[in-house]
Amino acid sequence: MEAKTAVASLAALAQDARLAIFRLLVQKGPEGLCVGDIAAKFGMAAATLSFHLKELTSAGLLVARQEGRFIYYAPNFEGMNALVSYLTENCCGGETCAPARRPVARKRKEKIT
Amino acid sequence: MEAKTAVASLAALAQDARLAIFRLLVQKGPEGLCVGDIAAKFGMAAATLSFHLKELTSAGLLVARQEGRFIYYAPNFEGMNALVSYLTENCCGGETCAPARRPVARKRKEKIT
DNA sequence: TCCATATTTCTAGTATTATCGAAATATAGG
DNA sequence: CCTATATTTCGATAATACTAGAAATATGGA
Numbered sequence: 142m143e144a145k146t147a148v149a150s151l152a153a154l155a156q157d158a159r160l161a162i163f164r165l166l167v168q169k170g171p172e173g174l175c176v177g178d179i180a181a182k183f184g185m186a187a188a189t190l191s192f193h194l195k196e197l198t199s200a201g202l203l204v205a206r207q208e209g210r211f212i213y214y215a216p217n218f219e220g221m222n223a224l225v226s227y228l229t230e231n232c233c234g235g236e237t238c239a240p241a242r243r244p245v246a247r248k249r250k251e252k253i254t
Numbered sequence: 255m256e257a258k259t260a261v262a263s264l265a266a267l268a269q270d271a272r273l274a275i276f277r278l279l280v281q282k283g284p285e286g287l288c289v290g291d292i293a294a295k296f297g298m299a300a301a302t303l304s305f306h307l308k309e310l311t312s313a314g315l316l317v318a319r320q321e322g323r324f325i326y327y328a329p330n331f332e333g334m335n336a337l338v339s340y341l342t343e344n345c346c347g348g349e350t351c352a353p354a355r356r357p358v359a360r361k362r363k364e365k366i367t
Numbered sequence: 368t369c370c371a372t373a374t375t376t377c378t379a380g381t382a383t384t385a386t387c388g389a390a391a392t393a394t395a396g397g
Numbered sequence: 398c399c400t401a402t403a404t405t406t407c408g409a410t411a412a413t414a415c416t417a418g419a420a421a422t423a424t425g426g427a
Contacts, residue, residue, distance in 0.1 A: 155264035186417045210424045222351035238335035
């Protein structure tokens with residue numbers, strides 16, 4: 142995953158409403174929920190919700206499927222996985238979130254000061 | 255970690271310049287880099303960099319330490335760890351990023367349609 | 368075809384964020 | 398104390414994001 146993509150995914154989740162929506166859908170699993178049900182859950186204007194769903198979808202974090210008159214949104218686990226992998230690989234020390242590869246950090250030679 | 259906190263951390267990383275800064279510091283490890291060196295690396299105005307460092311720091315992703323006239327910024331691995339944990343626990347199926355707990359998802363009874 | 372419901376797109380107002388020059392603050396050394 | 402360097406804060410501007418009403422589009426059923 143490229144940095145650009147990571148920023149897009151992070152931005153998609155970096156918003157109260159969207160994180161809440163995403164968490165709700167993750168709970169629901171692959172079946173997801175239709176837009177109306179999500180709107181009901183949060184009581185937000187349809188247009189607003191649509192905007193947020195679009196953000197999450199184009200960031201690759203949700204997938205939509207039409208089912209009759211309803212559109213169901215569900216988490217795209219691959220996308221989320223890619224983000225988490227990116228973060229652990231590039232923004233932690235590798236592994237989990239180790240304080241960098243150094244053994245224990247022997248004292249350094251007293252910087253510039 | 256609360257949702258609010260997660261949003262703050264995500265927002266801190268959801269920006270080209272800041273993600274780049276953070277990645278650079280993670281590479282450098284616990285010693286970090288002083289502001290001048292970071293500025294040199296990216297060629298951005300001091301004020302702009304200072305703004306971004308403040309964002310990252312108040313989101314709990316960086317820690318600053320003074321060393322003579324210089325201020326060193328280094329990753330706060332605990333903060334980053336907390337964020338990654340939050341994401342895997344709340345935004346994936348639990349574990350890594352499983353497609354939810356359901357076995358294989360037996361067909362559902364044909365929704366509303 | 369016509370109507371009702373679901374969802375999106377358009378448009379615009381407001382709010383938040385990013386950038387940067389200039390001024391302010393802090394620290395060290397002479 | 399004075400100067401030089403490092404960094405932050407201030408203030409202003411430009412860019413981007415959020416919200417929601419109204420209009421448009423899509424789908425299914427009578």
